[in-house]
Amino acid sequence: MDSHRQAVDRLRSAFHSGVTLPEKFRRTQLTNLMSMIKENEEQILTALHKDLGKPKFEAILSEIDIVLNELHYAISNLTSWMQPEYVSKNLATKLDDCSVRREPFGVVLIIGAWNYPLQLLTLPMVGAIAAGNCVVIKPSEVSAATDSLIAELIPKYLSQDCYAVVRGGAEETKALLQIRFDHIFYTGSQSVARSIMQAASVHLTPVTLELGGKCPGLIYGRINITAAARRLVWAKFFNAGQSCVAPDYLLCTAATRDALLPALSQALEDFYGKEPQKSPDMSRIVSLRHWSRLIELLGKTSGKVVVGGERDQEDKYIAPTVVVDVAEDDVLMKEEIFGPILPIITVESVEKGIDFVNRKEKPLALYVFSDESSVVKTVLEKTSSGGFCSNDGIVHMTLPTLPFGGVGASGWGSYHGRWGFETFSHRRACMLRGWALERLNGLRYPPYSEDKLSWLRWTTSPKSCTLM
Amino acid sequence: MSREQLAVQRARKSFHTGKTKPLEHRIHQLRSLLRFVHERQKEIADAVKKDLGKSEYATELFETIGLEGEINLALENLAEWAAPRPVEKNLLTILDEVYIQPEPLGVVLIIGAWNYPWAVTLQPLIGAIAAGNAAVIKPSEISSHSAKLMEELLPQYLDKDLYPVVTGGVSETQELLKQRFDHIFYTGNSTVGKLVMEAAARHLTPVTLELGGKSPCYIDKDCDITVACRRITWGKFVNVGQTCIAPDYILCEASIQSRVVEEIKKCIKEFYTDNPKTFEDYGRMVNQRHLKRVVALMEGSTIAVGGEVDESQCYIAPTVLKDVTGESKLMQEEIFGPLLPIITVSGVDEAIEFINDREKPLVIYVFADNNKLIKRVIAETSSGALLANDCLVHFTVSALPFGGVGNSGMGCYHGRHSFDRLSHLRSCLIKQLKMEGVNSMRYPPHTAKKMSWARFFLLKQFNVSRMRHLALLAMLAGLAAFVVQRFLR
Numbered sequence: 010m011d012s013h014r015q016a017v018d019r020l021r022s023a024f025h026s027g028v029t030l031p032e033k034f035r036r037t038q039l040t041n042l043m044s045m046i047k048e049n050e051e052q053i054l055t056a057l058h059k060d061l062g063k064p065k066f067e068a069i070l071s072e073i074d075i076v077l078n079e080l081h082y083a084i085s086n087l088t089s090w091m092q093p094e095y096v097s098k099n100l101a102t103k104l105d106d107c108s109v110r111r112e113p114f115g116v117v118l119i120i121g122a123w124n125y126p127l128q129l130l131t132l133p134m135v136g137a138i139a140a141g142n143c144v145v146i147k148p149s150e151v152s153a154a155t156d157s158l159i160a161e162l163i164p165k166y167l168s169q170d171c172y173a174v175v176r177g178g179a180e181e182t183k184a185l186l187q188i189r190f191d192h193i194f195y196t197g198s199q200s201v202a203r204s205i206m207q208a209a210s211v212h213l214t215p216v217t218l219e220l221g222g223k224c225p226g227l228i229y230g231r232i233n234i235t236a237a238a239r240r241l242v243w244a245k246f247f248n249a250g251q252s253c254v255a256p257d258y259l260l261c262t263a264a265t266r267d268a269l270l271p272a273l274s275q276a277l278e279d280f281y282g283k284e285p286q287k288s289p290d291m292s293r294i295v296s297l298r299h300w301s302r303l304i305e306l307l308g309k310t311s312g313k314v315v316v317g318g319e320r321d322q323e324d325k326y327i328a329p330t331v332v333v334d335v336a337e338d339d340v341l342m343k344e345e346i347f348g349p350i351l352p353i354i355t356v357e358s359v360e361k362g363i364d365f366v367n368r369k370e371k372p373l374a375l376y377v378f379s380d381e382s383s384v385v386k387t388v389l390e391k392t393s394s395g396g397f398c399s400n401d402g403i404v405h406m407t408l409p410t411l412p413f414g415g416v417g418a419s420g421w422g423s424y425h426g427r428w429g430f431e432t433f434s435h436r437r438a439c440m441l442r443g444w445a446l447e448r449l450n451g452l453r454y455p456p457y458s459e460d461k462l463s464w465l466r467w468t469t470s471p472k473s474c475t476l477m
Numbered sequence: 478m479s480r481e482q483l484a485v486q487r488a489r490k491s492f493h494t495g496k497t498k499p500l501e502h503r504i505h506q507l508r509s510l511l512r513f514v515h516e517r518q519k520e521i522a523d524a525v526k527k528d529l530g531k532s533e534y535a536t537e538l539f540e541t542i543g544l545e546g547e548i549n550l551a552l553e554n555l556a557e558w559a560a561p562r563p564v565e566k567n568l569l570t571i572l573d574e575v576y577i578q579p580e581p582l583g584v585v586l587i588i589g590a591w592n593y594p595w596a597v598t599l600q601p602l603i604g605a606i607a608a609g610n611a612a613v614i615k616p617s618e619i620s621s622h623s624a625k626l627m628e629e630l631l632p633q634y635l636d637k638d639l640y641p642v643v644t645g646g647v648s649e650t651q652e653l654l655k656q657r658f659d660h661i662f663y664t665g666n667s668t669v670g671k672l673v674m675e676a677a678a679r680h681l682t683p684v685t686l687e688l689g690g691k692s693p694c695y696i697d698k699d700c701d702i703t704v705a706c707r708r709i710t711w712g713k714f715v716n717v718g719q720t721c722i723a724p725d726y727i728l729c730e731a732s733i734q735s736r737v738v739e740e741i742k743k744c745i746k747e748f749y750t751d752n753p754k755t756f757e758d759y760g761r762m763v764n765q766r767h768l769k770r771v772v773a774l775m776e777g778s779t780i781a782v783g784g785e786v787d788e789s790q791c792y793i794a795p796t797v798l799k800d801v802t803g804e805s806k807l808m809q810e811e812i813f814g815p816l817l818p819i820i821t822v823s824g825v826d827e828a829i830e831f832i833n834d835r836e837k838p839l840v841i842y843v844f845a846d847n848n849k850l851i852k853r854v855i856a857e858t859s860s861g862a863l864l865a866n867d868c869l870v871h872f873t874v875s876a877l878p879f880g881g882v883g884n885s886g887m888g889c890y891h892g893r894h895s896f897d898r899l900s901h902l903r904s905c906l907i908k909q910l911k912m913e914g915v916n917s918m919r920y921p922p923h924t925a926k927k928m929s930w931a932r933f934f935l936l937k938q939f940n941v942s943r944m945r946h947l948a949l950l951a952m953l954a955g956l957a958a959f960v961v962q963r964f965l966r
């Protein structure tokens with residue numbers, strides 16, 4: 010794609026001119042991005058509703074406010090983030106100036122996803138812009154209305170020399186990946202991530218991969234079942250389950266399940282009424298293809314649907330659905346569900362629940378619901394996941410001070426807040442030595458001797474500082 | 478099952494028992510590693526002498542002192558590094574525990590290099606052990622004596638299952654790379670670096686690549702050229718130029734070129750005597766292949782100092798070449814040998830341009846008495862690191878992250894950076910099932926009123942550390958009561 014290459018070349022020249030380096034420039038761009046979102050809120054909400062049937066409130070929380078917050082946070086902290094970090098030295102380097110500078114990589118590529126089309130594109134952008142990079146922005150074509158809107162708005166608010174929106178499907182993305190970037194930030198699936206990392210390896214381009222997986226929810230011990238059910242329902246059915254950190258499936262004892270089911274039903278009714286399809290607060294599935302995938306899962310499962318199950322193809326609607334008696338090898342357990350279907354698997358003890366989870370790939374998030382802190386602690390200590398939240402879902406990713414990212418199959422790298430700034434920065438060690446004390450340097454020059462060596466050992470050990 | 482598969486499988490099995498999690502285990506292993514370095518100093522030095530002709534002192538200086546320092550640093554700080562790291566909370570999480578918990582990744586593969594076979598292979602291992610991982614260690618087969626010694630001795634000090642040494646050449650390495658690891662730490666050249674990353678992509682394994690490149694060295698005409706040349710001579714000819722952070726080539730103005738040549742010539746004589754070939758503290762090229770490669774680079778350029786070669790001994794004299802051009806053979810690849818080309822430029826502007834026309838190096842050296850000039854080079858170039866007025870020594874400051882950028886690598890290590898690089902920093906939010914009233918703000922059904930309250934409270938940033946805790950709690954309690962009254966009745 011010639012036009013893509015041209016765009017990247019343009020950005021590369023802009024980067025080499027040094028225009029993105031001054032703090033003022035970055036601050037202006039971030040402020041402009043903020044204006045873009047504030048001034049076009051209605052249009053954004055409309056596009057999101059078109060793409061995902063996203064309820065206004067969900068869109069405001071998860072696409073507008075979270076981004077405005079991140080922008081505000083970055084703008085407030087940019088000055089301190091950009092400061093060189095002075096580090097401790099050993100005796101031999103005591104008189105030297107040792108610091109770590111955060112420097113931009115150059116031209117970075119951000120590939121968004123369709124489930125939170127604005128958030129997953131703009132949150133990484135905040136980090137990339139704050140860090141002083143030029144950015145090629147590739148929105149997901151699956152959320153077509155938002156894709157179109159982003160392509161229209163970005164050039165109006167951000168410097169066209171430094172930030173370019175590139176559109177297209179799988180073929181265009183593949184072509185884009187042949188071009189050399191200085192960092193690639195991808196949100197999406199594992200299979201695509203593999204080809205992205207492979208393409209990146211050709212140019213030795215570092216990557217950040219925000220992937221997914223099946224986020225388990227373990228419910229064990231003494232528990233306030235009503236509160237747990239409400240939080241679970243909120244986290245699961247937000248965006249109709251199309252969140253990378255939605256609780257994918259639940260593990261609990263049969264007794265807990267029996268207590269949970271009526272609580273889940275009650276919460277569902279409280280939130281979405283008796284006919285969720287009519288509630289303005291219930292999202293839709295993004296495309297017919299994904300809708301069919303989910304319906305097929307419901308068809309093939311050996312479990313029993315006890316809540317929901319209703320669907321409407323034309324509306325791309327699937328009711329909030331709970332399935333019980335799901336076995337470990339059920340079709341619902343094969344891959345990330347990414348939809349409003351909640352399997353409950355009965356495992357009779359928290360230890361067995363932990364073993365179950367550990368037999369699978371490390372998830373992006375892991376949830377435990379319990380009033381017993383020992384249960385929470387045990388699960389935390391014996392499992393691994395990108396992030397961990399007890400007694401709630403999703404909210405851990407709303408704190409800009411916590412790094413948001415996966416581990417193992419759920420991803421590599423992290424962002425949000427300062428972590429985004431660091432992800433898009435190269436930490437360059439800078440050491441400025443003086444010209445004096447050349448005699449001291451003599452200790453290290455050949456011819457070598459035992460004496461010289463013992464002095465050197467002493468001066469280069471970190472302990473020797475404490476004597477001074 | 479291949480030998481490599483078995484080693485990885487055993488390591489993974491052992492890791493899953495959870496024995497590496499307690500700090501006591503890691504401290505014990507690190508102490509054993511320290512004992513190994515102390516007790517086997519002589520054998521290590523002998524192996525390195527056979528591999529690279531390095532003297533015993535040079536080995537101690539450049540390989541083992543650094544290792545000891547890193548191990549001691551880890552031992553002293555492990556408790557702090559591994560502890561939960563609390564982070565700033567917002568209004569809604571004021572009653573919750575919010576922190577980052579460092580966790581081991583699992584099984585790490587460490588692929589070492591031959592130029593500092595002990596330092597470069599074991600330093601990442603220190604980080605791996607400290608972070609609670611298992612590690613498969615693959616030393617370079619080119620430094621064959623060191624590899625053999627490592628394979629023989631390391632299992633006598635470290636847990637055999639958790640930290641196996643797997644020796645071999647290209648095919649063994651390829652077999653290893655087919656296995657699934659939780660992190661691959663590679664030190665070597667960019668060509669193989671790309672292959673390592675490509676192999677890692679199959680399993681979505683994160684990598685750290687410590688690569689190389691041509692590290693430029695700019696000498697400003699107004700600096701103390703005598704001192705500059707002493708430091709550069711030392712930095713270049715240590716290990717016969719086979720150092721990833723050796724000054725690869727010099728950039729300076731034509732007016733000082735002869736002076737630079739003279740000074741370096743003097744230093745070479747001072748450090749390595751009139752006959753470096755017979756001098757104990759001057760090493761050898763690692764093998765014939767590399768010797769031939771380096772010798773071929775001299776073609777087409779003018780030798781100003783040295784140039785003698787003795788193939789039978791893998792010996793190349795400390796050599797300086799002058800009036801070298803950007804198109805010469807010397808400038809087409811990382812030299813990794815005792816050839817020091819001097820390229821003349823009209824000043825720092827041209828030097829910066831020259832550097833920026835090429836791949837980002839592992840380190841840029843600037844020799845200048847003028848801080849403004851140094852700052853300019855920092856601001857207008859990019860590299861793994863930048864060291865002004867000396868060579869190599871930034872490597873010894875463990876607080877500085879050591880790594881490349883672009884073609885010179887990704888990721889960094891040393892000191893705490895090793896620990897962080899080989900850990901997963903897991904975000905933890907520990908909430909209670911209480912205060913459910915406050916949560917109600919975010920639940921459907923959504924009314925306009927609810928929305929404006931929610932927008933205000935749910936994501937608003939407050940600098941909670943500045944507000945007094947009690948006042949905040951009162952506020953939160955008040956809010957909860959209000960919300961319950963307003964929305965839930």
